[in-house]
Amino acid sequence: MSYQEYLAARDTVTTIGQPVITIILIVSLLLGAVSLYHMVMRDNRAYMLSAQLRKIVTLLLILGFIIIAWFHLRIYQTIELVYPPELANYMASTMGTSATSLRFAVPLWIETEKLYFWTLCLSIFLAVSNYRYDFIRTKITALFSSAMNIMLAAFGILTYYTSNPFREPLPGLHLEITGWYQAAGVGDPNVLYGALYQLYFRIIYFYNSEYMWTHPPMLFIAYASLVVTFVGCVFMLFRREKIFDRISYSHAKVGYLLLTVGMLIGYPWAVVAWEGKDWWWDPKINGSIMMWVLYSAYLHTRIYLKRRNMWRATAILGIICFLSLVFTYLLTYIAPGIHAITQ
Amino acid sequence: MTPELNIKPKTYDFYLMLLTSAVLVVIGLVCLYGIGYYTYTNETAPQWTQTQMYGDYIDSMNQLIYPFVVLLLVALGLCIPKRIVPRQSLLAAGTGILAATFLIALITNIGTSLAFLLAVSIVVQAAVMVLTMLGQGALTYEREGYFVQTGSSMLHLGTVIFVFDFVSMRTSELHLGVFWVATILITVGTVLSFYPGEAGNIARFLRPGSKSP
Numbered sequence: 258m259s260y261q262e263y264l265a266a267r268d269t270v271t272t273i274g275q276p277v278i279t280i281i282l283i284v285s286l287l288l289g290a291v292s293l294y295h296m297v298m299r300d301n302r303a304y305m306l307s308a309q310l311r312k313i314v315t316l317l318l319i320l321g322f323i324i325i326a327w328f329h330l331r332i333y334q335t336i337e338l339v340y341p342p343e344l345a346n347y348m349a350s351t352m353g354t355s356a357t358s359l360r361f362a363v364p365l366w367i368e369t370e371k372l373y374f375w376t377l378c379l380s381i382f383l384a385v386s387n388y389r390y391d392f393i394r395t396k397i398t399a400l401f402s403s404a405m406n407i408m409l410a411a412f413g414i415l416t417y418y419t420s421n422p423f424r425e426p427l428p429g430l431h432l433e434i435t436g437w438y439q440a441a442g443v444g445d446p447n448v449l450y451g452a453l454y455q456l457y458f459r460i461i462y463f464y465n466s467e468y469m470w471t472h473p474p475m476l477f478i479a480y481a482s483l484v485v486t487f488v489g490c491v492f493m494l495f496r497r498e499k500i501f502d503r504i505s506y507s508h509a510k511v512g513y514l515l516l517t518v519g520m521l522i523g524y525p526w527a528v529v530a531w532e533g534k535d536w537w538w539d540p541k542i543n544g545s546i547m548m549w550v551l552y553s554a555y556l557h558t559r560i561y562l563k564r565r566n567m568w569r570a571t572a573i574l575g576i577i578c579f580l581s582l583v584f585t586y587l588l589t590y591i592a593p594g595i596h597a598i599t600q
Numbered sequence: 601m602t603p604e605l606n607i608k609p610k611t612y613d614f615y616l617m618l619l620t621s622a623v624l625v626v627i628g629l630v631c632l633y634g635i636g637y638y639t640y641t642n643e644t645a646p647q648w649t650q651t652q653m654y655g656d657y658i659d660s661m662n663q664l665i666y667p668f669v670v671l672l673l674v675a676l677g678l679c680i681p682k683r684i685v686p687r688q689s690l691l692a693a694g695t696g697i698l699a700a701t702f703l704i705a706l707i708t709n710i711g712t713s714l715a716f717l718l719a720v721s722i723v724v725q726a727a728v729m730v731l732t733m734l735g736q737g738a739l740t741y742e743r744e745g746y747f748v749q750t751g752s753s754m755l756h757l758g759t760v761i762f763v764f765d766f767v768s769m770r771t772s773e774l775h776l777g778v779f780w781v782a783t784i785l786i787t788v789g790t791v792l793s794f795y796p797g798e799a800g801n802i803a804r805f806l807r808p809g810s811k812s813p
């Protein structure tokens with residue numbers, strides 16, 4: 258019965274979520290087009306319209322995130338892996354645990370939800386920076402705001418086409434849950450033990466891990482903040498306006514802090530969860546260290562902005578940092594290693 | 601007599617920053633090489649991580665990265681303690697420590713020499729942090745303010761402890777404990793360095809009668 262409830266929840270997520278993300282796509286396309294029009298034609302009406310469209314995208318992203326959160330809650334409520342009685346007794350005698358079942362407390366940023374979460378965080382950063390800085394005050398800052406809107410629009414479009422969390426919600430987890438219920442239906446204790454053995458470690462060290470609730474979201478919030486730094490650095494290349502450095506630096510501070518703590522928190526998790534496995538110097542680790550050292554260099558060079566050539570050098574370094582960030586994110590999908598999505 | 605160093609303090613700091621940034625970028629390039637090597641090897645020999653090849657790869661990456669970690673530590677050693685030690689003495693001491701590190705590497709191995717350098721760095725950075733927090737000595741910083749200075753010294757001490765823990769204590773039972781000490785220092789140090797105004801407000805809120813240090 259609980260599996261049926263889970264399937265019903267999954268269907269509901271697709272039924273409600275799919276229209277929401279489709280509207281996000283449409284509004285993102287409009288946002289991108291209107292913001293581009295503003296950048297080319299310098300039309301103030303286009304700027305005002307893009308500000309409204311950005312707010313709509315943000316609200317829709319929040320709505321979609323609430324749907325995702327509800328689905329995760331339903332997974333927790335409906336799916337319960339009940340241990341066979343002999344196993345529960347064995348665990349009680351050897352491990353001293355009185356647990357007789359396991360539930361999935363799955364974080365809200367796994368599988369196809371990752372890019373969605375990143376986009377949501379970016380929209381919130383844009384809302385905050387639009388509130389903090391009066392972008393409409395000058396033509397150049399209004400252009401900056403439009404460039405940020407184009408970035409958000411690009412993220413919205415990318416999310417729809419490459420990482421739509423509503424089209425087929427959590428496909429990997431769904432396979433594991435379905436596999437468990439299929440094994441339970443066979444009626445052979447050995448099959449059930451085998452399925453439980455596989456799932457147990459996945460749940461303890463991955464899905465339900467406290468690190469999973471802290472390490473990835475810190476990194477995604479950092480990534481979102483560093484998108485703003487990137488756009489600021491691009492503008493720094495063309496205009497020597499103090500406000501671009503101020504915006505870049507204030508977002509780099511948030512990004513760097515979360516990046517550092519997020520990466521550090523990943524270390525003890527790796528030591529425990531990947532004990533005996535070959536994870537050190539794998540491509541994702543290399544990429545993460547590369548990204549971190551480059552952002553450290555950016556923060557160092559930024560101290561001497563007033564010196565000759567340092568403005569430009571800092572801007573270029575900030576852009577390279579962001580390219581390394583995107584590359585590091587993609588490594589999960591394009592490179593081998595323990596972080597690879599295919600493993 | 602030590603010859604006079606004819607570099608203005610600001611220029612000296614600037615070149616140190618350039619050295620630090622350059623070393624950081626080179627470490628990034630080493631990581632890029634690691635990505636390429638791992639990916640290429642995985643294409644040609646899919647099970648290579650189960651063989652000795654993986655151990656050799658780890659060793660080669662460590663050997664490539666260690667010299668730049670040493671350079672980074674030297675840069676940190678020349679940058680942070682300049683607040684308590686005259687620059688000329690600092691350069692002389694830095695050269696001496698670097699020579700000793702090199703000598704230990706020749707006699708023993710790179711790991712031991714790096715552990716030596718890290719241990720010295722921890723002592724120096726810890727001394728700077730304590731003196732900064734107590735407000736002692738003729739400390740000069742690129743950016744002024746008690747919380748920025750304290751944060752900066754905590755951040756650098758945490759970084760050195762983290763590298764020491766990683767290089768020399770990976771098999772120790774204290775490994776994760778020391779890791780968390782470093783993590784707390786780095787986190788608190790970064791927060792204080794980046795948000796000194798907010799830290800001051802919190803300090804004033806917690807101790808309403810006191811003046812900001």
